[in-house]
Amino acid sequence: MSDVVELLAQVLPREALVTDPDRMESYRYDRAMFCPAGMPLAVVLARETAHVQAAVKIAAEAGVPVVPQGARSGLSGAANALDGCIVISLEKMDKVLAIEPIDRYVVTQPGVYNAVLSRAVAEHGLFYPPDPSSWEFCSIGGNLSTNSGGLCCVKYGVTTDYVLGLEVVLADGRVLRTGRKTVKGVAGYDLAKLIVGSEGTLGIITEATLALRPQAAQPRTMAALFDSGPAAGEAILEIIRSGVSLSLLEIMDQTTIRAVNAYKRMDLPEEAAAMLIAQSDAGGEAGAADIAMVAKLCRDNGAIECIEADDPAEGELLLEARRAALIALDELGTTMIDDVAVPRSRLAEFIGLCEEIAKDLDITIGVLGHAGDGNMHPTVVFDQTDPAQAERAQQAFDKVMEVGLQLGGTITGEHGVGVLKRTWLAEEIGPVALDVHRAIKQAMDPKNILNPGKVVAE
Known part of the structure; x- marks a missing residue:
């Protein structure tokens, strides 16, 4: 192993190689809970593709595993280090290389934060739609690696829908374009x-x-309050059935609303059991008509109040509340964040079942997510120091995934499999698809050095 470190030191700039255990400690984990992590042999802070190539070639020759990392904001353990691995961090590769307004594309390095890229292209009158709630601290490389979605995907789709081309370092160090x-x-x-x-x-x-897309019109935003989660779910079904083209449709339950209020010192309505946030970027009268229709559908389906944002700043505050939800729930205790997507026709049923799971197991579950496309993030909150509560939390987490599959859904809509959901992946896709996954992995990484043990268990 000392030979591997010496070889890395010979081909990399001094600032690109970290071997100090104290510094490497922060490169062991992403944000997922209860996922194992080891101590790397070294961390490569790549500044350019050549640094990645050099490290991968050395790793391939020595048979040392390589773990790529971005901003380490992931929620599945996919970026967790392995004992004796080489972590290749892309966080220093953080440049937007080119923006082409006529051809409507951007060329970017993987370490650029989503929000930074979005603001850069906005200066050219353009729009990059995928916008995870963590957009201020998640990187484009991580978004690509997990095919992230976001708040706007109900109208605009997910990351893969915007990928034109990639430069990729393969397991033998060659560069694929x-x-x-x-x-x-x-x-x-x-x-x-x-x-x-x-x-x-x-x-x-x-x-x-x-x-990229042309910049959207100034959005109009509204919130609808309900006295139960399933009632909000029924309203979502009617909104979808109506055909109104919203750019955003999100849900937060009472637990989440109260957590956000405490965390952000906001004044969200804590008496509501659930809140829908809807947005239309159709512009002008069309946008106003969209929001008016959504408000009517919500009232017709039991909304106790509908509030339209008076101005863009007020609308941004509502989105800020939604983006802060997972971090706010973290403040309540240890969290296990699920990422289940179900057919939109089963969404109301799913919300109701999550409430039943929480009641049956006597555990707190904050229900929030992307209501417009059925991708929900039920978040189990518990006291990790209480063994009985921790056990019930794990049961709740698994039960949510089980219910999602039973309703015809998937175990992950955008956070990825990592190590957190490997066994559940096999449950969802079945043995034939699992064999195909392994055949692809064997073909592209025959020595199994690239992030081994993630996604598909050996």
Whole structure:
């Protein structure tokens, strides 16, 4: 192992190599709870693709595992280090390389934060839609690795829908450039889409070309309050059935509302059992009509109050509340954050079942998520120092995933599998699909050095 560190020191700049245990400690974990993590042999703070290549070649020759990392904001343990691995951090590769307003694309390094990229393209009158709640502290590379969604995906889709091309360092150190910069292109297999969502197990993304849209109109925002979660779920079904084209439709239950109030010192209505936040960026009279229709549908389905934001700043405060929800729940205790997506037709049923799970197991579950596309984040909150409560929390977490599958859903809509949900992945996709996953992994990483043990268990 000392030979590996020496080889890294020979080919990397001094500032790009970390071997001090105290500094490496912060590179052991992402934000997922209860996922094992080891101590790396070394951390490579890559500044350019050549640094990644050099480290991967040395790792491949020595048979040392490599764990790619971005901002370490993930929620599945996919970025957790392994004992004796080389962590390759992309956080220093944080430049927006090119913005092309006519062809509507941006070329970016993976360490750029989502919000930074979004603001950069906005200066050119353009819009990058994928916007995870953690957009201020999650990186584009991490978004690509887990195929993140976000608040706007009800209208605009998820990360993979905006990937034109990628530069990827493969398991043997070669650089794959795949995809295109044109609007259309179907030459060969879509290798870029294969890499997206693979959580660093098939290659390390060092550059991305992402499609952009023209900047949307100033959105109109409203909130609807309900006296029960299932009632809010029924209203969501009617909104979807109506065909209104919203750019955002989010839900927060009472536990989440109160947590956000305490964390952000906001004045959200704590008496409500659930709050829907809806937004339309259709612009002008069309946007006003969208919001008016949503308000009517909510009232017709039991909303106790509907409030339209008076101005864009008030609308931004509502979105700020939603973006802060998971961090706010963290303040209540230890959290286990689920990431279940169900068919939208089963959403009201899913919300009701989450409430039943919380009651049956006597555990707190904050229910929130992307109501418009059925991707929910029920968050189990508990006292980790109480063994009985911790056990019930794990039961609740698993029960939520079980219910999601029973309703025809999936165990993860955007956070990824990592190590947290490997056994549940096998449950969802079945043995044939699992064999195909393993065959792809074997073909692209025959020595199994890229993020081993993540996504698909050996």
